Amino acid sequence: MGLVYSLVAVGLNLIYGVMDVLNFAHGEFLMLSMYICFWFGFLWKIDPVISWIFASLFTFLLGLLVYKLLIRKVVNAPALASLLATFGLSIFLRNLALYLWGPNYRFLNKTLLGDLRIVIGGVCIGAPQVFAGVASIVVTLVIYFMIRKTKLGWAIQATALDREAAQLMGIDTEKIFALTFGIGGACVGVAGGMLSSFYYVFPEVGVLFSLIAFVSVALGGFGSIGGAFWAGIIIGLAEGLGGFLIAPVFKYVIVFVIYLLVVFLRPRGLFGW
Secondary structure, rough: HHHHHHHHHHHHHHHHHHHOOOOOOOHHHHHHHHHHHHHHHHOOOHHHHHHHHHHHHHHHHHHHHHHHHHHHOOOOOOOHHHHHHHHOOOOOHHHHHHHHOOOOOOOOOOOOOOOOOOEEEEEEHHHHHHHHHHHHHHHHHHHHHHHHOOOHHHHHHHHHOOOOHHHOOOOOOOHHHHHHHHHHHHHHHHHHHOOOOOOOOOOOOHHHHHHHHHHHHHOOOOOHHHHHHHHHHHHHHHHHHHHHHHHHHHHHHHHHHHHHHHHHHHHOOOOOO
């Protein structure tokens, strides 16, 4: 789960690092992605191994739409405006899912990788979890190299560092903001698609992942994609080991104890500067 947490946090941190907007609806993008993959599998027998592509494309386009209709109006306003806007969007999307599909927990009983197990160092891991982890690493690397090695990535970096200077250099910052929000949505869409093969789907599922993503971002350092990635892994390990060695009911307690210790000792996060 740590690598999935990482991918969710990377998308959230990318948006914040470029736009200074904390997207409280990030988890609801994940929830919609999970529902898309669930219904593809339930109605048309298309496995999440394939349907995550459609889900991530949907969340990318949804990100563009949300930016055009909502975020663009508040991106230059005080931070509270964007917080309230995305929080309201979160409530709307959650209740829309509740209205459309009800509160029931849904699960894909048969998936392409569902019955496969992989043994690593004597530990048996489900193939869907391994596939989700590998996909999360690949997508994170693609995002990292896109930002570091492409013209679009350089434009994103320039916009994040100094918006006005970027505009003077001829960069269309409005376009960069829209694409950044879309890419952040696509990241969480991939994560949701991967999760749908082994995790329950329900309207509130995004709340937990939003919370973990915010903790990962704060733990790794706001604006640091690498920090968010490694923080997600740390949280996943703490959750898994804590639940195994102590008790399952304490797994999130351990995560938040680690978070509070890091915030107390290093407020900028482990990789912040």
